[in-house]
Amino acid sequence: MRTIEERLEEHKQDMSTMQAPPELEGRLRHALEATPARKKKMNRAATWVLSSTAALLLLVGTYQYPAFAYYGSMLLNKIELSSLSFAEVAEQGYGQTVNKSKTLNDGTVITIDGVIADDNGLLMYYTIDRTDGSVFTDNGSFRYGVNHIHGFLTDSDPKEGNGNHSQDETQFEGVYKFEPVSPFSRTLTVTFSEWLENGKRATYPISFKFEANKAMKSIVKEDIAQAIPVDQGSVHYDAIIASPTSTIVKGHYEMKYEGAPRFPARTSLYVNGVEVKSWGMRADHSGPKGSPAFELEFDVLPTDRVKTIELVLNNFSGYQKVEKPISLASPSDQSIRIGDEKLWIRSVTPTASGYDIVIARKQFTLLEKEHVSVQAGGKTVPVSSISQSRPWDLKNGNILREQTYSFKTTEKPELLLLNEFHYIKTYDKSVYIPVNSP
Template identity: 30%
Template sequence: MNLRSAVKKAKKGSKDALLQLIMEEKENYYRLAYVYVGNEHDAMDAMEDMIVTVYEKIEQLNDPDAFYSWSKTILVNGCKTMLRKQNRLVLKEEWADEGESSNPLEHSDREMEIKEMLLQLNEHQAEAIRLKYILDLDYSTAAMVMGVSVGTAKSRVFQGLKKLRETFGGQQMNEVDKKLRNEAEKMKSIQPPQDLEARLRTALSHRPQKKRNGWKAAVAAAAVLMILGSFQYPALAYYGKKIVGAEDVMNGTLHDLNEAGMGQVIDRTYALGEDEKITIDGVIVDENQFILYYTLHNANGVEEGDTWEPGDLTGFLTREYMISAKTVVSEDRTELKGEIRYDPPNAFAKELTLHLDHYKNDEWVKGKKLTFNYRPDQALQTKFKQGINKTVTFDNGSITFKSITASPTITVIKGKMKLDEDINDPLHDIELVADGKVLEWQGSGSSSNWGLSNDIELEFDALPHNLNKLELVVNAFPVKEKMDISVPLSASETFKVNDQNVMVKKSGVKDGQAFVTIESEDGLRLDGVSIKTESGTVKLDHTTGDEYTKRDGEAIHERTLLFDTKDEPQSLIVKGISYMKTYDKHIDIQ
């Protein structure tokens, strides 16, 4: 993966490029979050929050080479915010039990723990040593994560080690060094859950694509007044020729529209080099989106040599950034067919320019501008646009569906969502049903509205012809509940959580760690998990061994909970749950 190329794509709004960047260092991200929050559940939540924040703020990143240190800073800040909300920001206070000696080495009958050793340091020194020696971050990254200069980061590490030597000294300091190395090795063994990529992709899919316009609304309004006298925007769609060469990258609806000749054929070729050229095949446009199809030709192979990538779309009162893209390469590797989606251009733009970026000799250089004629009168007519203005209420919030815009390429529903607390992936179990058939889900997103509510947008496939009945169905919605469950672990146990069975398959001690293996229906998450032992209560350290199977038509999730103790677990304690609650609410759209 080329870092600069991927960052550039991400800055233009490519969610796939951003996800690729994160997954390239998924272990490092996950372990960093884990060091701060101390359990898988919160680490995963922090990762989801981080990728959304990075997506929203990546335009602020000036140096692509600083992406990883910059994004890790966002992750750590998110972890600290999470801890603050949970009233456990100062981690070292959580480690110490009341009445314990301040010197862990005074207890010869028990193993010295790394957490107890770092209690000898102040918060900043302990954080610096964890980042440097346990996570093995370089000083530059550690400094950015802590929000200090490199010199200050080095000073905190130096002062921390000095304090440890003064406290322990001699043979005991050798034990400190050993524990730091052991902790670093233990951290390397911690792996992110198998569903990390799916959860990050879902978190991103629920964010609206970036919509940026380079002109002020007042200027646009003035321009419209000047032009209205000489140009009228036709209301009817134009049925033209079929766009040739784009079939391989079209989905079902777009393929059908193209077969019916409902696109605008461009078929204009531009030379890029001696053996390289690009053809803009055509566009399909309606009120919801603008889709451009192109073909890149290179006799030596489209994946060899320089890289040419379509970027921004500009024109009269128009500056649109790429929302998404997909490509297909021919078997002989000499031809690449692509589809790019943008927001629709201004209705009065008669000429558009596609800006082609050029990557050469490991850096981006000046590309080319491909200008072509555009016929807004060939835009497809919107089927219908109307208000819905109906509200569905849940245990912890509500959604008001405001409007629907049904165009030939896609159906978009907009609304507002109010939640009593943050919930991950709240929109993925909402369906649009046309004459009894569930339409294909295309994506969803939400954006904060001054903390009072979220603007939401749901996207589905285009509506069928001759439609008789259309309805929104809210099948389920995620909820969080507090509870206090204690399950004995003397034998296999099955306990109920809101009518769902959770089975304790086995428990014990293995490889120096207590473990509890459980299975439940997919979608149920346990919060505030700990075990009770002879020595006291031990919080969940991390989860491993995620496995998903089908049983009687239901998805079953098995995982093993690990706890940092050698004591035999006596009971499993659960303080809360997150799950999908069935609502099955229907909204008729007239």
């Protein structure tokens, strides 16, 4: 695989000969007017967790993506984005400087300092300066918000953000990551918001020119189209997009039941045998035929010389059918193995209304009421109530959860009838992604 520096030099040469037709936007806009508007995505919440690395822009089709700057190997070396202000970025010659401001009625100034974008999103650096002698109150970070970005063929929601106050608390300096913007947008409008003292919410749009001149592709952009079989279905990994700001893996679930899995898949990413830090998961129902889908976000790739990419499904929802009844003759703190899991029958105690059975299990092993009963005096007796779970400390570093299951019977229970249960199952299965050198 060629290095990023080699591709950058080649890309600069291509840029001198490639240019989008001037009438392209008009043709696209005309076509768009005849197309039904797409449904707005439901999740508009911004999660205040961002630690990534900066940045780069997308190349779409045969036309150059509006780009700002390519971050070379110096900035790709694990520098956390939250530790960089845009001034620090600009000092090294990277990013598009914007410097567009809006002054509010009380004199507060909101400024978009600069932006950077790539296949996985757009990063916006901004500052909020309070008027002289005024500081951010305790809830100042929540008073001002960032909503979305609009532009030609663009309606991008914020995904995550981070920021800090100055020492004198007169300035807030932040960065937000948005969904990718359209490659054909020439002007972008960011909408900021403020909660006023009267409880109403004011909005402040700020528009700026979106430049299109220095685009680059992502480091890796591959279809995966591989699945791992699991209990009651399969986990599908659809695509991976790796750029100098983050690495995104998209996938979906195909299960034998409706709805989302009880527990999401925990997946690890390895590049050239080195694990890449995970930043979390987002889920929705955008998979095939509305099936549950997920999007995994990882750190930037540790190298641009990608030889191998491996995804490992560490654990996921497990299903265990219980074929044999469990004896209640000798309750103890000794475990009972059922498939890959263990249960503990700690006690069987008579009560005024029947019998209580204390059962312990791992935190995410679910024994549901409709699948729990006992055999007592030759009859099957369903559970009448289940207590809240409480910790059981084994004093060896393991803390389990126990609950009391009550049964209304005058006969002492002989057998626990447990039809099935769900739990987090270890899979440790891999898919290997072929890497195509550009």
